[in-house]
Amino acid sequence: MSKGKILIVEDDFIEAMDIQRSLESYDFEVPYIASTGDEALDKILEIQPDLVLMDIILRGNKDGIEVANKIKDLEIPVIFLTVHSEDSTMEKVKLTEPYGYFKKPFDITEMKYAIEFAIYKNRQDKSTKRLRSKIIKVFNESQQISHIGSWDWNIKTNSSWWSDETYKIFEVPKNYKPSFEADINFVYPDDYVKFEKQIKNSLETHEPLNSEIRVSTANKTVKYCKILGKVHLDDQGEPKRFTGTVMDITQKKNDE
Numbered sequence: 001m002s003k004g005k006i007l008i009v010e011d012d013f014i015e016a017m018d019i020q021r022s023l024e025s026y027d028f029e030v031p032y033i034a035s036t037g038d039e040a041l042d043k044i045l046e047i048q049p050d051l052v053l054m055d056i057i058l059r060g061n062k063d064g065i066e067v068a069n070k071i072k073d074l075e076i077p078v079i080f081l082t083v084h085s086e087d088s089t090m091e092k093v094k095l096t097e098p099y100g101y102f103k104k105p106f107d108i109t110e111m112k113y114a115i116e117f118a119i120y121k122n123r124q125d126k127s128t129k130r131l132r133s134k135i136i137k138v139f140n141e142s143q144q145i146s147h148i149g150s151w152d153w154n155i156k157t158n159s160s161w162w163s164d165e166t167y168k169i170f171e172v173p174k175n176y177k178p179s180f181e182a183d184i185n186f187v188y189p190d191d192y193v194k195f196e197k198q199i200k201n202s203l204e205t206h207e208p209l210n211s212e213i214r215v216s217t218a219n220k221t222v223k224y225c226k227i228l229g230k231v232h233l234d235d236q237g238e239p240k241r242f243t244g245t246v247m248d249i250t251q252k253k254n255d256e
Contacts, residue, residue: 002029004050004119009033009040009067010081011059019053022108028115037062044071050119051099053111056082056089068096075125077118081106124152124232124243153180153242155203156234169225169248171217188214188222195227203239206231212249224253 006028010016013035020030031047034040036059044052044067052071056064068078080093080101093101099118102111149166153159160178167174170186187195191213202209209229216222229244 003027003116005029005031005047006115007032007034007040007043007047007049007052009035009037009052009054009058009064011035011055011057019108023112023115026112036060037064037067040067041070044074044076049076050122051115052076052078053115054078054080056080056093065092065096068098072096075122077122079111079114079118124241147248149246151178151183151229151244151246155239155241166246169217169223169246170215171219171221173218176218186215186217188216190214199242202229202231203242206233206239209242209244223248223250225249 003026006023008016008019008023008030010019010033013033016033016035020033023030031049032043034043038060040052040054040058041062052068054064054067058064058067064080068080071078077099078096079099081104082089082093082101083104099121100114102114147165147169149169150163151166152161154161158180160180160183162178167176184192184196184199195211195213198209198211201207208231209227211227213225213227214222215225226247226249227244228247229242231239232241232243234240
């Protein structure tokens with residue numbers, strides 16, 4: 001099974017072929033090698049790769065930086081290859097918001113891990129954006145949601161992450177370190193057992209979490225929250241991450 005589809009944009013054909021062979025040995029799919037910026041743009045639209053591995057200096061009238069700027073809205077991660085590391089070049093590179101860059105010569109094993117991480121993170125970001133977009137469309141029309149926050153629980157490492165809006169919902173300072181054991185204690189006592197069962201059910205069945213509960217914030221304010229979550233599985237089919245969104249629907253409940 002392919003780990004992802006990679007488009008190589010490199011005008012040194014021999015070097016590009018070496019990279020292609022190496023990536024294919026790591027189970028990546030490399031359907032095409034482009035040598036100019038215009039060719040890269042055509043193939044990106046045609047192939048829709050999971051990642052573009054691109055040299056900065058290319059033949060033709062478009063360099064890698066210009067190509068990266070043109071495909072920004074497609075949300076395809078870019079990793080740059082370069083022999084140039086001048087400050088002026090790097091400042092232009094940063095503006096394209098790449099997922100990384102490698103100065104030639106590079107270690108192909110390090111590149112493999114960088115590509116795997118970039119593809120994984122981009123897929124997670126897209127999943128979160130789609131979920132947030134759906135939630136905003138469904139609920140924001142009523143103007144009854146104060147805040148919409150995101151959360152991410154890494155089951156393997158038992159570590160958590162909250163967005164800024166989630167901190168606002170639970171009224172905790174930014175030095176608070178989220179963790180599943182601590183986070184679940186915000187659930188209002190009368191709803192604790194119900195919510196714990198819903199979490200357990202999602203982890204066991206891999207079904208999405210859809211729950212409405214009360215929470216008691218750090219300032220002891222009682223709020224109604226809607227919590228949506230998605231279970232992500234590892235290669236063995238076991239839960240590895242639980243990500244989702246929390247919405248403050250107190251105003252909505254009060255209106256009802």
